[in-house]
Amino acid sequence: MHLFKNTNFDFLRWRWHAVALSWIVILAGLGVIMTKGIPRGIEFAGGTSVIAQFDQAPSVDRVREALNQNYPGGGENAIVQTYGDPALRQVMVRVPEVGAEQGGSLTATADAISQALQKGNLGNPKVVGTEIVGPAVGQELTVKGTQAMVLSLVGILAYIAFRFQFSFAVGAVVATIHDLLVTLAFLAFFQYDITLNVIAAILTVTGYSTNDTIVIFDRVRENLRSMRRDSLNDVINHSINQTLGRTVLTAGTALLSALALFVFGGEVLRGFAFAMLVGIITGTYSSVFVAAAVVTFWGRKRVQATEAASAAAGAQPARRAKAQRKVKAS
Amino acid sequence: MNKNIRWKVLTSLAVLVIFSVVGVYPIVASQFGITSPSALMDKQLKLGLDLKGGVHLVLRVKTDDALRIETESEMERVREALRTANITSTSIAAPSSTEFRVEGVAGQDAAFRQATADALTNFDRNPGAGGTYAFTLKPNVAVALREESVEQARQTIERRVNELGVAEPSISRQGQAGDQILVQLPGVSDVNRAKSVIQSTGLLELKIVENGATGTRDELLVNGQIPEGMEILPGVSDTPGAAGTTVYYLVRKAAAVRGTDLRNARPTIDENNQPAVSFTLTQDGSRKFGTVTEQNIGRQLAIIVDGRVQSAPRIDSRITTDGRISGSFTQEEVQNLSLILRSGALPASMDYLQEQVIGPTLGADSIRSGITASVVGLVLIIVFMLIYYKLSGVNAIVALLFNLIILLGLMAYIGAVMTLPGIAGFVLTMGIGVDSNVLIFERIKEELDAQRGVRAAVNAGFSRVFLTLLDTHVSALIAALFLIQFGTGPIRGFAYTLIIGLASNLFTSTFVSKTLFELVLGRRQQVAALSI
Numbered sequence: 051m052h053l054f055k056n057t058n059f060d061f062l063r064w065r066w067h068a069v070a071l072s073w074i075v076i077l078a079g080l081g082v083i084m085t086k087g088i089p090r091g092i093e094f095a096g097g098t099s100v101i102a103q104f105d106q107a108p109s110v111d112r113v114r115e116a117l118n119q120n121y122p123g124g125g126e127n128a129i130v131q132t133y134g135d136p137a138l139r140q141v142m143v144r145v146p147e148v149g150a151e152q153g154g155s156l157t158a159t160a161d162a163i164s165q166a167l168q169k170g171n172l173g174n175p176k177v178v179g180t181e182i183v184g185p186a187v188g189q190e191l192t193v194k195g196t197q198a199m200v201l202s203l204v205g206i207l208a209y210i211a212f213r214f215q216f217s218f219a220v221g222a223v224v225a226t227i228h229d230l231l232v233t234l235a236f237l238a239f240f241q242y243d244i245t246l247n248v249i250a251a252i253l254t255v256t257g258y259s260t261n262d263t264i265v266i267f268d269r270v271r272e273n274l275r276s277m278r279r280d281s282l283n284d285v286i287n288h289s290i291n292q293t294l295g296r297t298v299l300t301a302g303t304a305l306l307s308a309l310a311l312f313v314f315g316g317e318v319l320r321g322f323a324f325a326m327l328v329g330i331i332t333g334t335y336s337s338v339f340v341a342a343a344v345v346t347f348w349g350r351k352r353v354q355a356t357e358a359a360s361a362a363a364g365a366q367p368a369r370r371a372k373a374q375r376k377v378k379a380s
Numbered sequence: 381m382n383k384n385i386r387w388k389v390l391t392s393l394a395v396l397v398i399f400s401v402v403g404v405y406p407i408v409a410s411q412f413g414i415t416s417p418s419a420l421m422d423k424q425l426k427l428g429l430d431l432k433g434g435v436h437l438v439l440r441v442k443t444d445d446a447l448r449i450e451t452e453s454e455m456e457r458v459r460e461a462l463r464t465a466n467i468t469s470t471s472i473a474a475p476s477s478t479e480f481r482v483e484g485v486a487g488q489d490a491a492f493r494q495a496t497a498d499a500l501t502n503f504d505r506n507p508g509a510g511g512t513y514a515f516t517l518k519p520n521v522a523v524a525l526r527e528e529s530v531e532q533a534r535q536t537i538e539r540r541v542n543e544l545g546v547a548e549p550s551i552s553r554q555g556q557a558g559d560q561i562l563v564q565l566p567g568v569s570d571v572n573r574a575k576s577v578i579q580s581t582g583l584l585e586l587k588i589v590e591n592g593a594t595g596t597r598d599e600l601l602v603n604g605q606i607p608e609g610m611e612i613l614p615g616v617s618d619t620p621g622a623a624g625t626t627v628y629y630l631v632r633k634a635a636a637v638r639g640t641d642l643r644n645a646r647p648t649i650d651e652n653n654q655p656a657v658s659f660t661l662t663q664d665g666s667r668k669f670g671t672v673t674e675q676n677i678g679r680q681l682a683i684i685v686d687g688r689v690q691s692a693p694r695i696d697s698r699i700t701t702d703g704r705i706s707g708s709f710t711q712e713e714v715q716n717l718s719l720i721l722r723s724g725a726l727p728a729s730m731d732y733l734q735e736q737v738i739g740p741t742l743g744a745d746s747i748r749s750g751i752t753a754s755v756v757g758l759v760l761i762i763v764f765m766l767i768y769y770k771l772s773g774v775n776a777i778v779a780l781l782f783n784l785i786i787l788l789g790l791m792a793y794i795g796a797v798m799t800l801p802g803i804a805g806f807v808l809t810m811g812i813g814v815d816s817n818v819l820i821f822e823r824i825k826e827e828l829d830a831q832r833g834v835r836a837a838v839n840a841g842f843s844r845v846f847l848t849l850l851d852t853h854v855s856a857l858i859a860a861l862f863l864i865q866f867g868t869g870p871i872r873g874f875a876y877t878l879i880i881g882l883a884s885n886l887f888t889s890t891f892v893s894k895t896l897f898e899l900v901l902g903r904r905q906q907v908a909a910l911s912i
Contacts, residue, residue, distance in 0.1 A: 052825070101742065134745055156732040157572075178739035187438065187734050190556055198866035205858040213851055247801055250863060250871045254878065257859030258812060261852040265819065268848045296822040299768070300815040303761055307811025310757035311804055316749030318430075319804050326808065 053295045061290045061338060062283050062346060068339035072228055079235020088238045091245030091321075092144060092181055094188040098159040099144035102167055102175040107132070107139040116170025121162055123147055134317045140178065143167070148184055156182055195249045202256050203227070210260070214267055217348045222263045225333075225341035229259040232332040233325055242321040251325035258304070259333030262297050263341040269293050270342070286342045294338075301334040385902055388895040395887075396782060403789025425792040426548075428799030430870050431747050433740035434566035435574060438733045439537075441559050445728035446529035447522055448477035454503060454515070455480040456634050458496050459609060465495040469511070472608070478517040485511035526559070529727040534561050539723035540577050541565065560733065571737055573716070581686045581729055582720035584642060584659070585635040586703070588672065589680035589692050592629035593617065600630040609633050613682065615689030616707065624708070629689050631682050636672035641665025645721035647714045648704065655714040656706040659721065666700040674698040685717065750803035757807045761814055769821055771911035775900075776817035779893040783813050786884035791876065799873030809881030812856075816889035820845045821912055834910045835901055842894050849890065853882050 082088075092099050110130045117125035123145060133142040149158030160180045167175040203223055211219035233255055242248065269289040277285050290297075308330055312323035406424040409416045429436050451474050459472050462482070470484025485492050492513065496505065503515040517525075534551055541549045541563065550564040568574050590610060591600050600612050610630055617627040643660045650656040661669055673681070673695050680692040683705050690707040709717070761780070765773035787809060791798065824841030832840065860882065863875035 101739075103741070135749075138741075138745065156735055179742045180735070180737045182732075182735040184733040186440070193556070194866050198862040202859040202862040205862070206855050209855055209858060210851075246871055247804075247874075249866070250801055250874050253859050253863050253866070254808070254856075257856035260855045261812075261815065264851045264855065265848055268851070292826075296819055299818045299822070303764065303814045303818060304808070304811040306760040306764060307757040307807045310753045310760060311807050314749055314753040314756050315804060315807070316746055316753075316800075318746060318800055319749075319753075322801065322804055 053298060054291075055295075057291045057294055058287075059291060059294075060287055062287055062343060065339060065343035065346075068335075068343065072232065072336075072340065075235050076228075076231045079231070079238045082235070082238040086238070086241070088234075089241055089243045090188070091243040091248070092183050093246050094191055094244060095146065096148055096183045096185040096188050097144060097146045098148055098163065098183075099142060099181045100160050100163045100167075100177055101133050101140055101142045101179040102164065103178050104139045104141065104175050105173040107136065108141065108170075108172040110141070112172060113141050113143065113167070113170070116172060117143065117163070117166050120166035120169040121145075123159075123162075141175075148182060156184070191246070198253060199230070199256070202253060206256070206260055210264070210267075214271065217345050218267050218270075220348050221341040221344035222260050222267070224344045225263055225336040226256055226259050228336045228340050229255055229329055229332045232336075233328045236328040237321070237325060240324065242324055245321055247319065247322040248325050251322045251329065254326065255329030255333060259329060259336065262300065262334055262337035265296060265300075266290055266293050266337055266342060267345075270345075283346060286346060290338055290342060297334060297337060301330055304330045385895065385898050388891070389899060392782070392892050392895055396785065399786045399789025401789075403787075403792045404785055406792065407788070423792050423795075425788060426795065426797045427743075427747075428797045428802065428870060428873050429564050429566055429736075429743075430738055430800045431743045431750075431798065432566045433738045433743040434564065435568045435571050436734070436736040436738070437563040437565075437575065437578070438554070438735075439533075439561045439563065439579070439730040440555075440733050441530045441533045441561065441726075441730050442728050443526035443529050443559050444477045446525050447517060448474070449727075450502070450521075450525055451476075451478060451480055451515075451517060452633075454499055456609070458482065458499055458515070460634075461495045461498070462492075465491060467492055467495055478522060480515050482513045482515075483511065485513065487511070530559050530561070532727045533730065536582075536724050536726050537561060537563060537578050540719065541574075543719050543723060544568075544574060544577060546574075561730070567740075569739075571735075573712075575732070575735075577716050577720060579730055579732070580716075580720045581726045582639065582723065583684075583686050583725040584637075584639040584705075584721055585684040586637040586669070586672075587631040587633075587635050587682045587684060588676050589682050590630045590632060592631075592680075593627035593689075593692065595625075595627060597628050600628055606630075613684060613687060613689050615682070615692065629682050629692060631684075631689075636681070637661065637665055637669050639721065639725040641668065642721060645718040647711075647718050650704060650706040652706075654706060655709045655711050656704050657709075657714055657718045657721065658702065658704045661701050661703070669703075670698055670700040673700075685721075746800045747803075750800060750807075754803065754807050754810075757810050761810055765814060765817070769817075769912055772821055772824075775893055775896045776814055776821070778896060779817060779888040780810060780814055782892050783809065783881065783885050783888040786888065787877065787881050790880045790884065796876040796880070797873050798877075799870040801870045802873035802877045805874045805877030805881065809877065809885065813881065813885040813889065815852075816845075816849050816885060817893060819848060820889065820893065824910070825912060828910065828912075834908070838894075838897050838901065838910070842890060842897075846890060849886060853886050857882055 110132065113130050114125040114128065117128050117130070121128070127146055129144040131142055133140040143163050145159060145163065147159045149156045149160070157180070160182055164175070164177050203226060206226065207219045207223045210222045230252060233252055237244065237248065266289055269292055270286055273285045273289050277288065280288070305327065308323055308326040311319055312327055315323055401420070402423060403425065406416070406421050410421065410424065455472060455474050462469060467485060467488050469482050472480065472482050474480040489507070496513070499505065499515055502518060502521045504518055506514045506516065508514060530553060534553055538551045541551060546565045546568055548566055550562070552562050554560050554562045563578060565574055593615060594600055597612055606612060607630070609632065611633050613629050613631055614626050615629055617625045641661050641664060643662045645657055645659040648656050648658040677695050677697065679695055681695050682689045682692045683703070684690065685705065690705050705717070762777050765776045767773070769776060784806070787806065820841050823845050824837050827837035827840045828834070857879060860875050860878045863878070864872055
């Protein structure tokens with residue numbers, strides 16, 4: 051079975067449209083973040099969250115009412131939502147307050163919430179989980195998360211520059227940054243909490259989205275040797291067409307597993323799976339439309355210069371040529 | 381079968397058997413209650429707190445406390461040395477946690493320098509105008525003290541948690557400043573007891589009472605000030621009628637006996653049949669205690685725990701080894717206090733930064749949805765590969781199952797912890813793992829289209845894709861490695877799953893899958909077509 055056979059799309063012709071589309075999505079995401087903000091998970095924002103299980107599932111409104119009446123801070127700033135499988139009759143209440151960061155009273159807020167729920171006569175709530183995060187934690191996580199993100203981008207840049215050429219590395223890293231921004235934009239559109247898990251997913255997207263790009267680049271490198279008379283644009287277009295089937299297929303299998311996680315993985319993993327879904331789709335898109343296009347902007351001269359050099363090297367004794375053949379791949 | 385293939389098949393099977401025994405069998409065995417040798421079961425894949433349920437605490441050690449204690453005790457030693465050398469001064473005080481000042485020393489510079497020479501090990505001495513000397517804690521000593529206090533706190537918490545009888549606790553340091561301690565207590569439900577036992581400083585001091593008890597602090601002041609070398613501490617009144625109200629004691633700052641002189645502490649009952657804690661002192665402590673009690677017969681001795689006077693009995697005779705702390709304790713308080721005293725004092729106080737309690741039902745829900753997602757993901761991928769690659773899809777599925785077994789086995793073997801994000805990593809490994817097979821198979825198809833023979837096409841497919849696979853795996857690995865450094869427990873579980881999955885996938889998708897092809901193709905003389 052062949053998904054795409056002998057296609058001949060002119061992908062590079064569409065690169066400006068692609069750039070425009072990407073910018074629209076990214077800027078729209080930025081707009082949402084500026085106006086509505088992007089909700090931060092409790093690990094980053096700090097606060098107290100209590101998950102309670104009830105005998106009968108109460109409505110979110112009634113829980114909020116109970117907080118309004120019995121919780122000192124009121125229900126105004128509380129996030130109330132049903133949690134997990136509806137059959138489990140669980141509700142999560144999250145407030146920005148933390149009991150004083152001193153001694154046992156860290157739990158004061160959590161205790162106040164559970165008392166408010168008890169008094170609300172909502173059907174015998176039982177606290178099954180609490181999470182309390184002091185303000186110092188979020189700051190440190192933000193710093194560490196940013197560090198990890200930047201360092202892994204630099205690492206990938208260095209590796210690809212080492213294995214290919216610098217212009218290819220730039221293409222791969224620009225594509226990856228693009229994927230991160232688009233993923234972030236979609237998280238903002240759908241107002242998913244930025245949690246530790248979501249950051250982990252974004253970091254995974256960093257690693258994964260270079261995969262398709264590498265496959266295409268490998269083919270470009272191979273074709274640069276066999277298509278000596280063609281322009282760089284033609285070589286890139288041809289390479290993308292040749293690898294189109296596997297680019298879509300690999301994304302498809304990865305999507306299947308991310309989809310399974312999104313639908314069945316439960317409450318805690320939903321944001322994670324969503325970020326992975328978006329990341330996989332945009333990773334595929336950027337491999338085809340962004341990465342190679344960047345190479346054509348950035349590296350036309352360099353690629354040709356290296357190409358000339360490797361043509362010259364072709365005349366060299368067999369040892370060098372053999373080494374190059376080893377590099378040929380996919 | 382030629383020798384080469386036989387060797388490859390044997391290697392693959394050996395890997396399969398080893399990892400099945402290490403990783404998969406213990407899970408199945410414990411699920412169905414099959415009794416097995418403990419050597420096997422002990423290496424079982426560990427579940428993280430988020431799946432098992434339990435308490436996750438992050439504490440910050442206030443390392444400034446440790447510096448303050450060092451500064452103040454050095455200051456007391458200097459005060460003592462000056463008294464012995466008959467050097468007068470107008471004031472001796474510590475304005476910050478790393479500095480103390482001696483002011484108004486009247487023209488005895490040489491004698492002063494000699495008397496305070498011992499302080500120079502850890503402090504810098506800076507003379508100022510008017511007989512003022514500032515002693516500042518040396519920066520390298522401060523760094524070492526901070527480091528030491530966090531490490532000591534970690535060890536103390538570990539001892540306390542072990543005494544609480546928690547199975548498989550994990551106590552580790554974290555945070556960029558290195559002053560945070562992460563405590564994970566799987567399966568603990570009584571959070572409050574665990575928290576108070578962990579956090580209590582557990583500092584026992586016995587000090588001679590100069591005045592008290594009084595109802596207010598002010599009654600103890602002399603000329604509106606606390607007399608030098610003294611301090612005022614709160615306590616609880618035990619006089620009938622006023623029991624439970626706060627009273628104050630004026631005590632000598634220098635402790636007669638400290639927690640470090642303690643050898644043991646255990647619950648007991650006092651003369652009124654109330655729960656109390658009895659303690660035994662070390663040899664050194666007994667000697668000091670004997671001297672102090674002998675010199676102060678008839679006076680009160682304050683028994684102070686964490687800065688609060690628990691009781692202040694009168695010293696009737698010389699006491700050496702044994703003592704008792706009584707107060708209005710409940711049975712549980714007595715048990716906690718003796719546990720805390722036994723495990724040693726914390727070098728500094730701590731506060732809680734983060735607390736997470738995961739009830740066992742929440743963990744069970746997570747495991748259930750994780751398993752559902754894994755099964756659904758696996759089935760989706762199997763169906764897809766079979767439809768798209770027909771019989772070669774079987775090859776990819778066998779390689780995938782190999783990969784998952786190796787992943788579970790390796791995680792169990794190295795003692796990595798499976799967390800909920802780890803399960804996500806497991807599911808993603810399936811989807812990303814078969815990508816390698818897709819790349820290889822697509823290449824084989826391409827070679828077949830170029831009118832190559834089947835065997836040549838298969839060989840070319842594997843050999844040409846290998847370097848691409850290496851590149852994709854390495855770049856994914858780079859991102860995963862930085863995840864370890866970023867994350868705490870659950871995220872680390874994810875990163876480990878991802879890394880091990882990537883490494884084993886490289887093996888299964890190239891070596892195992894190739895061996896399978898060779899095995900199938902090798903039996904036939906002529907191969908006309910490949911089901912791919």
